[in-house]
Amino acid sequence: MKPIYRGLARVSVAAMIGTTLLAGCAKSENTSTGSTSGNSAGQQTVAEPSAGAGEGCTLQSYGATKIDLKNAIVGFSQSEKEANPFRIAETQSIKDEAAKLGIKKLLVTNAQSQLPKQISDIQDMLAQGAQFIIVAPLNSSGLEPALAAAAAKKVPILTIDRKLTAKPCKDYLAFLGSNFVEQGKRAADAMIKATGGTGKVAILLGSSGNNVTTDRTNGFVDQIKAKAPGLTIVAQQTGEFARDKGQQVMEQLISSQPDITAVYAENDEMALGAVTALKAAGKKPGTDVKIVSIDGTRNAVQAIVDGTINAVIESNPRFGPLAFKTAMDFYSGVAIPENVIISDREYDSSNAKTSLDSAYLEHSLSGGGGAGAPPPLPLREVELHDHRDRPGS
Numbered sequence: 001m002k003p004i005y006r007g008l009a010r011v012s013v014a015a016m017i018g019t020t021l022l023a024g025c026a027k028s029e030n031t032s033t034g035s036t037s038g039n040s041a042g043q044q045t046v047a048e049p050s051a052g053a054g055e056g057c058t059l060q061s062y063g064a065t066k067i068d069l070k071n072a073i074v075g076f077s078q079s080e081k082e083a084n085p086f087r088i089a090e091t092q093s094i095k096d097e098a099a100k101l102g103i104k105k106l107l108v109t110n111a112q113s114q115l116p117k118q119i120s121d122i123q124d125m126l127a128q129g130a131q132f133i134i135v136a137p138l139n140s141s142g143l144e145p146a147l148a149a150a151a152a153k154k155v156p157i158l159t160i161d162r163k164l165t166a167k168p169c170k171d172y173l174a175f176l177g178s179n180f181v182e183q184g185k186r187a188a189d190a191m192i193k194a195t196g197g198t199g200k201v202a203i204l205l206g207s208s209g210n211n212v213t214t215d216r217t218n219g220f221v222d223q224i225k226a227k228a229p230g231l232t233i234v235a236q237q238t239g240e241f242a243r244d245k246g247q248q249v250m251e252q253l254i255s256s257q258p259d260i261t262a263v264y265a266e267n268d269e270m271a272l273g274a275v276t277a278l279k280a281a282g283k284k285p286g287t288d289v290k291i292v293s294i295d296g297t298r299n300a301v302q303a304i305v306d307g308t309i310n311a312v313i314e315s316n317p318r319f320g321p322l323a324f325k326t327a328m329d330f331y332s333g334v335a336i337p338e339n340v341i342i343s344d345r346e347y348d349s350s351n352a353k354t355s356l357d358s359a360y361l362e363h364s365l366s367g368g369g370g371a372g373a374p375p376p377l378p379l380r381e382v383e384l385h386d387h388r389d390r391p392g393s
Contacts, residue, residue, distance in 0.1 A: 044316050045343045056335025057169035064156050067131055069328055074098065075107040075125035077118055079138035079162075082110065084241060084269055085297045089360040090136060090161065090317040097320030115142045122146035126153055134323050135172075137162045139209040147171045158326060160319045163211045168338035173330065176322055176340045180212050183313050184219020186346060187264055187292050190311035191224070191231070193348075194290040198230035199261035202253050204239040204246050204274060206266040213238075216266045216294060234260065239270040246270030250277035265293040268300035268312060275308045286310055296347065301359040304352035312352075314344040317360060 059066055076094045080087050091108065098106040107125045111118035118138050125133060126149055133150060135157055137143060147166055150157050157172040166172055191201065203220065206213035217236070224231050235257055239246035246269060253260060254277060265271035271293035278285040285291055286308040293300060296314035303309040322342070330336050347355055 044318055044322050046322070046340060056337050057173055057330075058335045059330060059333060062156060062169055062173060062330075064154050064330075066331055069132065069324070069331055070102055071104050072131040073105045073107065073129045074103050074327075075122070075130035075133040076109070077121050077125070077133065077135045078108070078110045079118060079136045080111070080113045080241075084267075085299070085360065086267070086295055086315070086317045087136075090319055093318040093320035094134060094323065095320070097324050101324055103324075111138055113138065115139055119143060119146045122157075123149050126150060126155060130155060132156055132158070132327055134158050134160060134319075134327075136160050137164055137210070140211045141165045141209075144171075156327075156330065158323060160323055161212070161317070163339075174326065174336045174338050174340060176319060176326060177342065178315050178344050179341050180215030180315075181219035183294050183315060183344065184216040184221075185223040186219075186313045187216070187294055187311075188220045188223035188227070190313065190346065190348065191220075191262060191264060191290065191292045192228045194292060194310040195228075195231060195262050197228040199290070200232050200234045200257070200259055201262040201264055202235040202237075202250075202257060202260045203233060204249055204263060204265040204270040205236055206238070206241045206270075208238060213266060220264055231262070239265070239273065241267045241269060243269040243273040246273030247277045248273075250274040251281075254278070254281045254283070260289060262290040263292075265291065267315075268293045268295035268297045271309055271312075272299060272303065275303060279308075284308075296345070296359050298356060298359040298361045301347050301352050301356055304347055304349060305356070307349075311346065311348040313346050316342060316344055 078091050082088045109121035160176045163175045237249045239249045263274050275285040291309045292311045294313045300312050
């Protein structure tokens with residue numbers, strides 16, 4: 001019988017650790033010396049049992065070679081530009097945990113929202129000797145060349161945040177992340193509560209081509225249809241998970257659909273953009289137009305306190321501790337479920353003020369850690385940079 005995977009019942013997020021980036025490019029992706037991954041109040045918790053967990057993948061069934069992870073070269077492939085607080089916190093959490101564990105070398109890349117670049121990033125890390133790679137996929141499909149290159153070298157790929165359409169325990173090890181359909185349903189429930197179950201709703205969709213947008217949309221739409229026939233979805237437009245795009249789309253919707261009474265934003269950045277647009281149009285966000293979003297950034301939770309957003313469903317980006325524990329368990333012979341689903345909390349007017357410390361921070365990429373930030377600690381890390389599409393680097 002395969003070992004039962006019970007080691008991820010509760011994983012505390014690493015204490016805030018500053019890092020010194022050993023990058024050779026002047027335009028480093030993240031030059032902050034303070035952690036944005038949060039504190040123990042924002043720990044990731046694995047849902048018990050993980051829905052659709054699968055029978056589990058072992059070192060033998062995957063065909064990988066046993067290694068000592070602390071003495072290995074580990075890669076992390078980030079998908080999107082770190083102008084988004086979720087991505088900033090996610091990358092920092094990986095870096096913090098690598099520093100905490102004393103990982104021999106951490107290779108970090110950023111695909112800058114370009115699928116071909118993410119493929120080449122992963123291939124470059126393999127060429128540099130990466131023995132285990134954590135990937136935050138840009139899209140649910142399209143990474144097949146990179147997955148094939150990793151499989152040829154028997155290097156396990158652990159995916160976080162977005163699911164791949166590939167085969168677990170063959171093309172990749174496992175998926176760590178949220179139940180995005182459930183997030184959409186919970187957002188719908190929060191919207192019904194905020195609106196009383198009546199009104200006209202606009203949806204600010206995330207970027208296309210990934211399961212997060214699809215699942216959050218389907219969960220919300222299905223729940224509204226089932227529970228609130230008095231709520232009509234009058235518009236669905238993509239804001240690309242970006243604040244400026246969310247603001248632009250909201251401005252267009254205010255003009256084309258002036259009687260909108262509610263907005264469901266599939267991440268906090270688009271919600272905050274919508275708040276700006278509504279204020280500029282003379283409307284009161286949170287009052288005239290109810291707003292529900294997903295993520296759990298500090299700015300969005302503060303907006304609940306301020307009365308401009310009504311509710312936020314968390315999507316916790318602090319994957320570092322869970323990702324490295326999963327890797328270590330895998331190399332210890334534990335069978336890893338194909339889906340390791342984390343539990344997400346919810347913020348509304350009843351708990352936002354007292355829960356601000358649990359929300360993750362938005363930090364400027366060029367800013368420091370601020371007052372009280374710990375001094376930077378050395379991290380044996382190489383940050384890879386692609387100079388081909390960066391003039392002036």
